[in-house]
Amino acid sequence: MASQNRELHVFLFPFMAQGHMIPVSDMAKLFAAQGVKTTIITNTLNAPTFSKATRSRKTNSGGCGIEIEIKTIKFPSQEAGLPEGCENLDSLPTPELASNFFKATGLLQAPLEQLLLEDQPTCLVADMFFPWATDAAAKFGIPRLVFHGTSFFALAASDCLRRYEPFKNTSSDSEPFVIPNLPGEIKMTRAQVSDLLKDNTENDLIRLLKQSREAEVRSYGIVVNSFYELEPVYADYYRKVLGKKAWHIGPLSLCNRDNEEKAYRGKEASIDEHECLKWLDSKKPNSVIYVCFGSMVKFNNSQLKDIAFGLEASGLEFIWVVRKGKDDDEVGKEDWLPEGFEERMEGKGLIIRGWAPQVLILDHGAVGGFVTHCGWNSTLEGIAAGLPMVTWPVSADQFYNEKLVTQVLKIGVGVGAQKWVRLVAESVKKEAIEKAVTQIMVGEEAEEMRSRARVLAEQARRAIAKGGSSHSDLNALIEGLSSQS
Ligand code: UDP
Numbered sequence: 001m002a003s004q005n006r007e008l009h010v011f012l013f014p015f016m017a018q019g020h021m022i023p024v025s026d027m028a029k030l031f032a033a034q035g036v037k038t039t040i041i042t043n044t045l046n047a048p049t050f051s052k053a054t055r056s057r058k059t060n061s062g063g064c065g066i067e068i069e070i071k072t073i074k075f076p077s078q079e080a081g082l083p084e085g086c087e088n089l090d091s092l093p094t095p096e097l098a099s100n101f102f103k104a105t106g107l108l109q110a111p112l113e114q115l116l117l118e119d120q121p122t123c124l125v126a127d128m129f130f131p132w133a134t135d136a137a138a139k140f141g142i143p144r145l146v147f148h149g150t151s152f153f154a155l156a157a158s159d160c161l162r163r164y165e166p167f168k169n170t171s172s173d174s175e176p177f178v179i180p181n182l183p184g185e186i187k188m189t190r191a192q193v194s195d196l197l198k199d200n201t202e203n204d205l206i207r208l209l210k211q212s213r214e215a216e217v218r219s220y221g222i223v224v225n226s227f228y229e230l231e232p233v234y235a236d237y238y239r240k241v242l243g244k245k246a247w248h249i250g251p252l253s254l255c256n257r258d259n260e261e262k263a264y265r266g267k268e269a270s271i272d273e274h275e276c277l278k279w280l281d282s283k284k285p286n287s288v289i290y291v292c293f294g295s296m297v298k299f300n301n302s303q304l305k306d307i308a309f310g311l312e313a314s315g316l317e318f319i320w321v322v323r324k325g326k327d328d329d330e331v332g333k334e335d336w337l338p339e340g341f342e343e344r345m346e347g348k349g350l351i352i353r354g355w356a357p358q359v360l361i362l363d364h365g366a367v368g369g370f371v372t373h374c375g376w377n378s379t380l381e382g383i384a385a386g387l388p389m390v391t392w393p394v395s396a397d398q399f400y401n402e403k404l405v406t407q408v409l410k411i412g413v414g415v416g417a418q419k420w421v422r423l424v425a426e427s428v429k430k431e432a433i434e435k436a437v438t439q440i441m442v443g444e445e446a447e448e449m450r451s452r453a454r455v456l457a458e459q460a461r462r463a464i465a466k467g468g469s470s471h472s473d474l475n476a477l478i479e480g481l482s483s484q485s
Pocket residue numbers: 018019020022265266292293294295296297321354355356357358359374375376377378379381
């Protein structure tokens with residue numbers, strides 16, 4: 001198989017944010033392992049991240065000897081009114097600059113076309129935030145695939161909400177409604193629906209998303225970081241009811257097999273991986289809860305204190321990742337932690353300030369539960385590790401992912417987040433945090449959720465193995481592309 005694929009050349013063009021770049025790094029490894037020549041297109045500042053993430057595949061260790069190439073284009077920060085060096089969504093100085101960031105990415109069509117002209121790849125997998133990539137690829141007769149970075153469930157649910165607007169018929173923000181036409185009687189509230197769906201006024205982002213949907217119709221199809229057994233009803237709904245072409249090829253994170261690969265995803269971890277593993281090795285199986293909210297969500301100091309109090313009151317052992325921005329604290333002063341917290345938690349709780357080796361931690365046998373903001377990558381990594389979850393969605397597609405975890409898969413409990421907000425989360429009280437973490441870690445209900453999660457983890461492993469559903473879909477995609485070239 002691998003040698004037959006050598007004439008194929010896939011261009012991968014991810015959006016410049018961790019939640020999009022990380023799965024695309026993994027996707028590159030996946031294509032390369034099938035013998036497909038793979039090139040990642042990115043901007044200069046993000047290039048080292050990809051070279052590091054894929055370095056172990058530069059030799060023969062991927063089993064195929066195919067290198068993953070990285071090609072760079074200049075990111076037009078200045079042209080779009082962004083500060084110099086602001087080349088990743090997670091480095092935006094203020095959320096208001098997000099529209100400048102999208103403006104900058106909108107200027108990347110010409111440099112992308114130059115690379116397409118030079119290399120003439122077989123296909124282009126480009127992020128959903130680059131709607132113009134479909135036309136760019138079409139100029140050279142190259143099929144374009146879209147990568148959303150979310151679940152079939154979220155794609156189907158958001159489609160139903162957009163079509164039927166059930167949130168317009170509720171009497172209050174907190175009155176639950178059932179998502180019309182979506183299988184499973186899924187409930188949510190108006191407050192949990194994205195502003196991007198509820199807003200009647202057009203803005204740049206709403207326009208971009210509309211263009212993205214239109215471009216998708218003219219594309220070759222979409223690639224989904226998911227596996228069929230996880231959400232068969234919604235994968236079928238997406239393909240059969242909505243009539244879209246999709247290939248599921250995940251969980252992508254499972255292509256990282258050794259500790260070195262698991263430890264470096266997106267950024268250099270702020271803790272030495274060996275130190276982290278040593279700490280976990282000293283703990284009993286399933287005794288530690290891992291708390292992390294991805295690369296974008298921000299909490300204020302009083303919320304962080306409530307998390308600390310909630311964790312302490314639960315009596316559980318924990319690893320808590322706190323992503324504090326450079327300017328959030330005066331140097332040396334950490335008034336987001338309760339007085340004496342770290343001393344009291346010595347040996348019991350580990351705080352990682354900055355970036356954690358998340359997959360390495362989730363896969364450790366001592367970890368028994370995950371408090372997550374329900375970013376799709378984190379959610380799927382939690383599922384692949386067989387963990388029950390406390391769901392704490394904030395924005396983007398996170399409320400949909402919460403509903404999948406709590407209402408469909410029944411492997412988690414909600415902390416009680418009520419409102420979709422942009423990045424800075426609403427507050428949740430320490431009592432609710434204590435209750436939710438205890439619920440997924442201790443007692444019969446926790447054991448039931450854990451055993452369901454374990455079954456899914458096993459199915460995930462089988463899906464990516466030879467003959468599994470994701471492996472077969474990847475091969476079907478490659479074969480389809482080969483017959484086009
Ligand atoms: N991640 C990590 N270390 C951290 C925080 C996040 O490795 O300290 C990774 C995580 O494993 C996931 C990605 O960053 O792959 C975050 O993506 P997700 O979709 O969960 O959330 P987003 O950051 O897009 O909100």
